[in-house]
Amino acid sequence: MTYDVTVVGAGPAGSTTAKFLSEKGFKTLLIDKEKFPRDKPCGGGLPLRVLQRFPYIDNDGIIEAFSSSGTVFSPSLKYQIEINRDKPIIATILRKKFDFKLVKYAQDAGAIFKEESTLSTVQITKDKVHVIVKDGRVADSELLVGADGVNSSIAKNTGLRKMGVEKGACVLQEFEVDEKIMDDYFTKSRHCYIHSRFNTTAGYGWVFPKKHHVNIGFGIIQDFKTLKQKQNLLQCYQDYIELLKEKDLIPQQLDKTPIKGGALLTHPLEKTYGDRLLLVGDAAGFVNPLSGEGIYYAMSSGQIAAETITEALEKRQTTQEILSKYQTRWQKDFGKDIDLILKVIKRGSVEKTEKIIKIASNDEILTNLMMGVIAGELSVQQYKWKIVKRYFYSSLKNCLNP
Numbered sequence: 001m002t003y004d005v006t007v008v009g010a011g012p013a014g015s016t017t018a019k020f021l022s023e024k025g026f027k028t029l030l031i032d033k034e035k036f037p038r039d040k041p042c043g044g045g046l047p048l049r050v051l052q053r054f055p056y057i058d059n060d061g062i063i064e065a066f067s068s069s070g071t072v073f074s075p076s077l078k079y080q081i082e083i084n085r086d087k088p089i090i091a092t093i094l095r096k097k098f099d100f101k102l103v104k105y106a107q108d109a110g111a112i113f114k115e116e117s118t119l120s121t122v123q124i125t126k127d128k129v130h131v132i133v134k135d136g137r138v139a140d141s142e143l144l145v146g147a148d149g150v151n152s153s154i155a156k157n158t159g160l161r162k163m164g165v166e167k168g169a170c171v172l173q174e175f176e177v178d179e180k181i182m183d184d185y186f187t188k189s190r191h192c193y194i195h196s197r198f199n200t201t202a203g204y205g206w207v208f209p210k211k212h213h214v215n216i217g218f219g220i221i222q223d224f225k226t227l228k229q230k231q232n233l234l235q236c237y238q239d240y241i242e243l244l245k246e247k248d249l250i251p252q253q254l255d256k257t258p259i260k261g262g263a264l265l266t267h268p269l270e271k272t273y274g275d276r277l278l279l280v281g282d283a284a285g286f287v288n289p290l291s292g293e294g295i296y297y298a299m300s301s302g303q304i305a306a307e308t309i310t311e312a313l314e315k316r317q318t319t320q321e322i323l324s325k326y327q328t329r330w331q332k333d334f335g336k337d338i339d340l341i342l343k344v345i346k347r348g349s350v351e352k353t354e355k356i357i358k359i360a361s362n363d364e365i366l367t368n369l370m371m372g373v374i375a376g377e378l379s380v381q382q383y384k385w386k387i388v389k390r391y392f393y394s395s396l397k398n399c400l401n402p
């Protein structure tokens with residue numbers, strides 16, 4: 001079969017790309033190796049800016065809950081930032097439901113979706129993209145979008161991703177909990193918890209209460225290579241669960257559910273396009289290097305990719321010179337924020353995190369600014385000077401009145 005565009009991977013990045021391309025009238029093939037609905041290891045925390053940027057999602061029954069309160073603990077657990085708001089800080093979702101719905105949006109827009117279709121071979125020639133799926137089916141198209149996630153074979157096989165790229169990792173469990181118990185523990189405001197640099201690691205623990213699920217996880221978002229670190233990650237997670245139970249922050253009895261895990265790239269790839277090719281979402285390494293949050297970037301990159309492809313196909317020019325606009329656009333859109341966060345975390349340490357949380361715990365304005373950035377409500381670029389100024393003001397006040 002012949003298509004305008006083949007999109008490999010039907011996570012948030014691929015489905016969003018396929019939706020916007022189909023809306024423009026391009027014949028779009030979306031393939032995924034899994035049978036849908038499929039699950040994906042994820043905290044299921046959805047920044048509100050996803051709903052602002054993609055308003056078609058909002059009232060569609062795929063948001064499990066909104067959290068309007070939370071606590072962020074310092075590494076020593078001595079200091080804490082408390083947030084209590086009238087309006088939500090973050091939304092929560094179940095990936096099985098959410099990703100399936102995004103596929104449906106793409107199909108409704110006209111995309112042809114083929115599940116249980118594992119990509120086997122890709123050939124990009126001067127005239128076309130030739131894709132072969134494991135069962136032997138073949139598709140030809142003008143352009144290819146690699147939305148095949150963190151282990152993207154497209155990124156590796158096209159040389160856009162080099163060997164030994166830096167990776168972080170997270171483990172989690174999602175427990176089903178009776179709604180009444182959820183209300184008792186997490187209140188109606190679905191109080192969430194973050195424990196920064198728990199056990200002095202370069203990571204954090206999270207508790208995201210949903211409607212009748214609680215998602216508990218631990219992640220080391222920065223580079224993560226050795227097996228020893230992997231064992232540490234699991235150990236940290238077990239220690240974290242123990243701490244949460246000891247402090248009675250979660251129910252003592254939780255059902256048996258498997259521990260799941262996943263990797264994340266620690267920064268975007270240097271180049272995310274080639275002749276007839278774009279990479280989106282995790283395949284391109286688009287995650288928040290501080291929190292590991294990636295759904296916003298996956299969907300935004302999909303939208304930007306669709307815009308760039310639309311122009312390329314309308315001009316009938318699919319060379320990398322034309323497609324390089326994609327990289328310029330994502331850098332301008334969210335890439336600058338990622339760069340800035342990368343610079344900040346390079347200078348981070350357990351001591352600095354402790355100090356920042358100590359200072360913010362006495363300053364509601366600073367807390368709100370920081371939470372706005374962490375929850376993805378405010379752009380880091382836009383608010384960086386406001387945060388820096390407020391931090392120095394508050395530090396000074398703290399020194400004068402210890």
Ligand SMILES: Cc1cc2nc3c(=O)[nH]c(=O)nc-3n(C[C@H](O)[C@H](O)[C@H](O)COP(=O)(O)OP(=O)(O)OC[C@H]3O[C@@H](n4cnc5c(N)ncnc54)[C@H](O)[C@@H]3O)c2cc1C
Nearest residue numbers: 009011012013033043044045119149170262281282294295
């Ligand atoms: C443990 C963990 C917790 C996380 N928590 C959060 C969170 O709370 N909030 C948040 O915003 N982000 C979170 N993230 C990040 C988020 O999950 C990713 O950034 C997001 O899923 C990226 O979307 P994507 O579409 O690029 O990739 P994916 O969602 O991974 O989708 C890729 C798709 O490609 C398919 N695929 C792969 N290879 C092939 C192939 N060869 N042929 C066909 N199909 C293929 C896969 O089946 C999959 O469906 C978390 C990540 C991890 C690992």
